[in-house]
Amino acid sequence: MFYHLTILMIIYSITCIGLNIVVGYTGFFSFARAAFFGIGAYTSALLVMSGVPFLIAIIAGGILAAIFGWILGLITVEMTGDYFALATFAFAEMTRQVFINWTGLTRGPLGLPGIPRPEIFGFRFSTNQAYLFLYIILLILVLIITEMYVKSPFGRLLKTIREDETAAQSLGKNIAKTKNISIAMGAFFGGVGGALYAHYITYIDPSAFVLHITIFFLIIVIAGGMGNNYGTILGAVMLVLVRELPRYLGLSPAFAASLQQMVYSSILVILMLVRPRGLLGERKLLSEQSSEEGGQIRNA
Amino acid sequence: MDYYSQVILNSIITGGIYGLIAVGYSMIYSILRFVNFSHGFVAMMGMYFTYALSVQLQLPFFIAAAGGIVLTALLGMIIERVAYRPLRFSFYLAPLVAVVGVAFFLESVALMVWGGGILSYDIRTISYKFLGLYITNVQIGILITLLLSVILLYYLIEKTTIGQAIRATADDIKMASLVGINSNRIVVIVFMLGSALAAVGGTFLGLETNLQPTIGLSVTAKSFAAVILGGFGNIYGGLVGGLVLGFAENLGVTVLPTVWKDFIAFGVLFIVIYFKPSGLLAKRQERGGRYR
Amino acid sequence: MLETKGIEKNFGGLKAVDNVSIKVKEGTIMGLIGPNGAGKTTFFNLITGFLGADSGEIKFKGKDITNLKPYLISRLGMVRTFQQTRIFPEMTVLENLIVAPQDNIGEGFFDPIFFRKALKDDQKEKISIAVAILKDMGLSDQKDEYAKNLPYGEQKRLELMRAVMTSPDILLLDEPTAGVSQDYTDNMKTYIKKLKNERGITFFIIEHKMSFLMELAEYLYVIDHGKLIASGTPEEIQNNPKVINAYLGSEG
Ligand SMILES: Nc1ncnc2c1ncn2[C@@H]1O[C@H](COP(=O)(O)OP(=O)(O)OP(=O)(O)O)[C@@H](O)[C@H]1O
Ligand SMILES: [Mg+2]
Numbered sequence: 001m002f003y004h005l006t007i008l009m010i011i012y013s014i015t016c017i018g019l020n021i022v023v024g025y026t027g028f029f030s031f032a033r034a035a036f037f038g039i040g041a042y043t044s045a046l047l048v049m050s051g052v053p054f055l056i057a058i059i060a061g062g063i064l065a066a067i068f069g070w071i072l073g074l075i076t077v078e079m080t081g082d083y084f085a086l087a088t089f090a091f092a093e094m095t096r097q098v099f100i101n102w103t104g105l106t107r108g109p110l111g112l113p114g115i116p117r118p119e120i121f122g123f124r125f126s127t128n129q130a131y132l133f134l135y136i137i138l139l140i141l142v143l144i145i146t147e148m149y150v151k152s153p154f155g156r157l158l159k160t161i162r163e164d165e166t167a168a169q170s171l172g173k174n175i176a177k178t179k180n181i182s183i184a185m186g187a188f189f190g191g192v193g194g195a196l197y198a199h200y201i202t203y204i205d206p207s208a209f210v211l212h213i214t215i216f217f218l219i220i221v222i223a224g225g226m227g228n229n230y231g232t233i234l235g236a237v238m239l240v241l242v243r244e245l246p247r248y249l250g251l252s253p254a255f256a257a258s259l260q261q262m263v264y265s266s267i268l269v270i271l272m273l274v275r276p277r278g279l280l281g282e283r284k285l286l287s288e289q290s291s292e293e294g295g296q297i298r299n300a
Numbered sequence: 301m302d303y304y305s306q307v308i309l310n311s312i313i314t315g316g317i318y319g320l321i322a323v324g325y326s327m328i329y330s331i332l333r334f335v336n337f338s339h340g341f342v343a344m345m346g347m348y349f350t351y352a353l354s355v356q357l358q359l360p361f362f363i364a365a366a367g368g369i370v371l372t373a374l375l376g377m378i379i380e381r382v383a384y385r386p387l388r389f390s391f392y393l394a395p396l397v398a399v400v401g402v403a404f405f406l407e408s409v410a411l412m413v414w415g416g417g418i419l420s421y422d423i424r425t426i427s428y429k430f431l432g433l434y435i436t437n438v439q440i441g442i443l444i445t446l447l448l449s450v451i452l453l454y455y456l457i458e459k460t461t462i463g464q465a466i467r468a469t470a471d472d473i474k475m476a477s478l479v480g481i482n483s484n485r486i487v488v489i490v491f492m493l494g495s496a497l498a499a500v501g502g503t504f505l506g507l508e509t510n511l512q513p514t515i516g517l518s519v520t521a522k523s524f525a526a527v528i529l530g531g532f533g534n535i536y537g538g539l540v541g542g543l544v545l546g547f548a549e550n551l552g553v554t555v556l557p558t559v560w561k562d563f564i565a566f567g568v569l570f571i572v573i574y575f576k577p578s579g580l581l582a583k584r585q586e587r588g589g590r591y592r
Numbered sequence: 593m594l595e596t597k598g599i600e601k602n603f604g605g606l607k608a609v610d611n612v613s614i615k616v617k618e619g620t621i622m623g624l625i626g627p628n629g630a631g632k633t634t635f636f637n638l639i640t641g642f643l644g645a646d647s648g649e650i651k652f653k654g655k656d657i658t659n660l661k662p663y664l665i666s667r668l669g670m671v672r673t674f675q676q677t678r679i680f681p682e683m684t685v686l687e688n689l690i691v692a693p694q695d696n697i698g699e700g701f702f703d704p705i706f707f708r709k710a711l712k713d714d715q716k717e718k719i720s721i722a723v724a725i726l727k728d729m730g731l732s733d734q735k736d737e738y739a740k741n742l743p744y745g746e747q748k749r750l751e752l753m754r755a756v757m758t759s760p761d762i763l764l765l766d767e768p769t770a771g772v773s774q775d776y777t778d779n780m781k782t783y784i785k786k787l788k789n790e791r792g793i794t795f796f797i798i799e800h801k802m803s804f805l806m807e808l809a810e811y812l813y814v815i816d817h818g819k820l821i822a823s824g825t826p827e828e829i830q831n832n833p834k835v836i837n838a839y840l841g842s843e844g
Contacts, residue, residue: 029393075574083573085335085396086524090570093521097563145705152711153698156683156691163680170640170674171758172666172694181701211517215400222397254416262408268401269383276387276394 001248003128005240010135011196013236014142016220017229018189023218024226025150026182027162031089032072033190033217036065038099038209040191041198042106045115048199054118058195065191066184068095073180080165092214099206111205118199135196142189146229149185158182159227212261216243219268225278234280239264302432307550309433313508315546316446321501321519322526322538323453324494329527330470330535331490335396338379338403339498340520344513345406346372346499347506348414355422369499376495380488403516410513419511442504449500450539456493457535466490470535518562525569593618593794594670594762599638599648599658601631601818608634610818611648616762621788621795623809625802625829627839631818632798633675636764640672641665653761667694669761673751673768675798681740685731688739688750689722690715692757718757725753729783745772749780756787762794763787769801777801781808806830814838 015037022030040061047057076087099106106112118125118134125134149155157178160168165175198204216239224235242264246256271278325339349371354364383398425436457463469476469486477483505515523538526545530537545568552564594616601609608631616622626632637643639650641662650658657665666672680688690696696718698704698711726732729749734742739750748768755763769777781804787793799805805812806826814822814829816838822829829835 029396079573086521086528087570087573089521090566090573093566094563094570097560097566101559101563148708149704152704153691153696153715154700154704156687157699159683159687160680160691163682164678166642167674167678167680169642169662170666170672170678171692171754172663172671173699174663178699212404215404218397218400222393255412258408258411261404262412265401265404265408269398269405272383272390272394272398272401273386276391276397 003132005244007128007131007135007200008244009233009236009240010132010139011193011200012217012220012240013233014139014196015190015193016217016224016232016236017142017146018186018193019217020186020221020226020229020232021146021150021158021182021189022186023221024228024232025155025158025162026179027159028179028183029085029218030183030186031085031211031214031218032069032092032095032187034209034211034214035092035095036069036187036190037194037197037213037217038095038204038206039065039068040194041204041208042099042112042194043191044195045112045198045204046105048116049112049114054116054120054199058192058199061195062188062191065194066188069184069187069190070180072187073183077176077179089211089214092209092211096206096209099209106206109205109207111203112198113203115198115202115204117202131200135200138192138196142192143229143233146189150227150229154178216264219264222278223267223271225280228278228280231278231280235278242267306433307554308547309435311547311550312543313439313442313546314550315543317442317501317504317508317542318522318526318545319539319542320446320449320504321498322523322530322542323536324497324501324538325523326527326530326538327466327470327490327494327535330537331466331473331487334384335524336399336494337396337520338383338399338406338516339494339523340518341403341406341516342372342375342379342495343498343502343505343519343523344410344516345375345502346495347502347511348410348513349499350503351414351419351421351506351511355419361421361423365500365503368503369496372499372502373492373496376491376493376498377488379495380491384491385484385487403520407513407516414511414513416513421506421511423507438507442507445500446504449497453497462489467535518565521569522565525565525572528569528572593653594639594796595651596639597649597651599635599645599650601634601638601643601646607818609638609645609815612815612818612820613648614813614820614823616794616796617811618761618794619788619792620810621784621797621808623805623812623826624796624798624815625800625805625812626815630815630838632815633766634818635815636672636766636798640670640764666758669759670764671755671758671760671762672764673748673755673766675766675770677744677747677751679739679742679747679750679754681738683739684736685726685739685742685750686719686722686735688754689725689757690718692754693718693721694758722753722757725756728786729753730779745776748772749776752780752783756793760793762796765795765797765799767798767800769799769804777804784808802830 015033019030019033022028043064044057044061047060048054072088072091076084079087100108125131150158157173160173161175161179169175220235220239221232223238224233225231243260246260249256251259321339321343325336328334328336346368350365350368353359353367354361359367379399379402383402384395387395387398423438425438427434427436457466465476465481465486466489468481469483473483522545526541527538528541529544530539530541548568549561549565553561556564597613598611599609600607600611612635624632624635634643638645641657641660644659648658649656652665652668652670655668657668680691683691697707697714703711723732723735726735731746731749734746739747742750748771752765752768769780772780784795785808788795797805797809809826812824812826812829813820814835821838822832822835824832
């Protein structure tokens, strides 16, 4: 149980770190997360099942998700606020309908069973301990890369889109391109997260990629604190506990499922009422801190 | 020929139902510029309230439906109190996120109380053949009630003082409060009225098809599509949009296999958002509201 | 340096800008005045590409910029501020400034990974420039404050400073002193003169406070109901009966 919960927390953290780029930093409320998660999961699962190495397959899953993200970004570039949210939601539902109906590829509602467990250079990660180890390394990697981005001028540029697109344009910033990169990056990590999920659970079907999972991911980001990657990890830890623990209470599965949904939807409402910006806020850039960092680099 | 007349009849019925639900939605949107994500879930609750009263408590159907509508209006009032009013001037995403929470809360309640299975109202349907078209007694009832609801709504909005205040608030909420309209009260009334309409539509949906606790999401999506199609800022926009959507859906499946029906519905939503961000009956240019 | 020929913009039936032709000479401070609703802001929106013109031509540095995207126009060296101040509220004052320069390293997709050192050095330099500007405007103490927490007048000044950070050739200011106290207005006046003299920045300013432009501007354009009704030096404008009429008419 410890390993199972921790592995889920890591998978969701990776996925939601990607979502945080779009929602927390760029300020767009995207409802397409389940689609990217699903695209990554199906792509990687199908590739590995046809003999492609694990590492290549999860990256391919991420890249395909990013390509879809890029296209979605191109189409939605003019939309703001509610329209963007709705358009991404429609996109996600269309994607899911494809998972359901393209039975030749996805086996539709029957799902894909027997997805192989990860294997890297001949070593098969078959125990939960080995899994945890592998996934922790991946999470650290993802965290390092994203922190590099969000702390750089690129990250600050993302925030200007969130704060005031028009003003950013008046300063000569190519908002459309930056927004696209942000959505594609977010989609990439969503796809990777989906791939990791598929290889851990070893079975996927379209019902794993419904809007509920998108909402669950959004809550993770919002609860932890938007625009803060550590907040996102904290959110994943909390929400996995909230969601999974009722299963261990010995309730009937259907009742437990409704109960968990009830609990986390209440948390969402209460959180908005008391801390609309989440538990951990965004960190400021302070002048001393940043010039010091610059100085250290120079001295090194 | 007959086949297509039948499709048209079905389109009018489904479209009318969507339209009725969407009108409630567009009232809220036109006044607050707020996407009430929970609206479809409220319609779903209305559907089950009627079920509880008519099947579980064995009340006559019409009384049960009226009770369902009243209960749903109260639900709308509670949602406004709990999840909307305190957040009106908070972080711009907060109200949207909160109603998403409300929506899923309602769904979980329905799942717990009525279970995940498919239910139906206990009503015997009789099929008639009329001018070469098949129509059931239930459908006739729906058509008549639809018409009555629209007339009643029109009267309420256009001819009463409350309606006048609603229209003024929809035009310009600041201006309306300047001339002494209590905008908080109007917002509550609109939430209640919108929810009541959703309950009527939800009950119709239950009559036309069946009852499922998980339909909330697609109802929300469809009524939003209808509102965008019909045009924001116009209270009746949703009605027109709903009809268009009903036709798109029913005609769509005449050319594509039925399993793609939902794909078409969401595709229409996507295309509509892309091409018609201000709708068919829009009053003024308006696109997603994030900044001043 | 900036020239428009007969540009027009209609909103439904309303002619917000009607056949306006102007010229802004390099190295000068020019003003644009007119009663409320005359179409001044709309005119700025047209020049800077935030609105598409219905007809007419806009030239900047000899290039045709009609219908160019706003960010491309800004990159050519024409930067604006807004009547309704548009700062980045949830970013600190310093962040507001260092995000502005157009030659920032590290805003491209590959930069954060491959140019880490160049990026850090560049940021350090931008911070020192920003700190100097903040000192000039007397805002040093607030540099780590969230922009949204500044009083209104200081937000207006922040917006101006942010525009200056882009190293523009011409600045279009839309009512830079609206709602700003007299002290700050004087401070801003001095600052604008300094920018013009030391950096050679050209200014085109919309302003309702006549005294502000009377002292600063070398040449004024006046529009009313979308039409250009007069142009000339501040003295000429002050005594122009058409202008006096336009202002009196709109008040009465
Ligand atoms: N986006 C728009 N859509 C419709 N009408 C508009 C729009 N923007 C401006 N207008 C109208 O165009 C006219 C000119 O407005 P504009 O804001 O350019 O005036 P202004 O000279 O800047 O006024 P002020 O001194 O009050 O700032 C006004 O009547 C205004 O209502
Ligand atoms: Mg103006």
